[in-house]
Amino acid sequence: MRVLGVDPGLTRCGVGVVDGTPGRPLTMVGVGVIRTPAEEEIGPRLLRVEQGIEQWLDLHRPELVAVERVFAQHNVRTVMGTAQASAVAMLCATRRGIPVTLHTPSEVKAAVTGSGRADKAQVTAMVTRLLRLAEPPKPADAADALALAICHIWRGATTNRLAAAVATAKQSSPRSREYRR
């Protein structure tokens, strides 16, 4: 199973692709960050995020996209951009019929470190070890995107099948009841 993990953000949107199945060694396929200039208007920034995500989907053809679940309680200053970037990522995946699942930050931390309260360094260390990398993934802040992908592969055995079935069912009649005004 190939999963694209997305750590959403408007200024920096982490992306990481991992191949693997539960109980087998994992392989990192790619990691990166989609950046948008803070001085630019919101519309063009969202467009850059969309183009970046599309490029990653084109290049790596993931079967699933795992996005961090955003909570309104988090940092109020950045949460809107995070929510909006996550919407773009979910939209890009759904348009292609790729199932999307959401994982909370503590689910991700628990999946890769065993503790939902692990710090960033611990997550990066475990991501490096689990993907058998010679050194920590670069850029450093994309480690969370890889952790999301790993979390999805490990937690998702059941959830994924369900999401895939639902997505298939929906894709079969995508325009049947689109507009209700």
Added chain:
Amino acid sequence: MRVLGVDPGLTRCGVGVVDGTPGRPLTMVGVGVIRTPAEEEIGPRLLRVEQGIEQWLDLHRPELVAVERVFAQHNVRTVMGTAQASAVAMLCATRRGIPVTLHTPSEVKAAVTGSGRADKAQVTAMVTRLLRLAEPPKPADAADALALAICHIWRGATTNRLAAAVATAKQSSPRSREYRR
């Protein structure tokens, strides 16, 4: 000037198109609500919003899109969906090179009623009067989208020219520095 106003929401996304210039009578071109089923997953819901917005852009070809500015301080339960729906609307407009401007709820209320603290009934009454409608716009909760469009036409004389110039400048080299990883 033709403006599409968008009152973003995931369950109900209000849309209203108004033709007009400052100091001249306004004309309502269309009004509606894009709905998505609450029981559906977030990805497909965002896709429905996108398809709905695209349809409105196709049908009415607005020169500008005015979206309500979402604040994280608002209702925490609905703010994430609102932020995500607004991201989709901004993305759809920007993809077509249509400038987007954001207005706060109090700017909108002040523009159409003279008071930033006006209630919903007052906004609806003024929208009905300003657009010279025989009765309040239906569906009722799309009145806010029309108010946004009116607000934009009246407030935007200067802002619009600026946004249009910026958008034109950006459209001229859309792929020049898209990916910075």
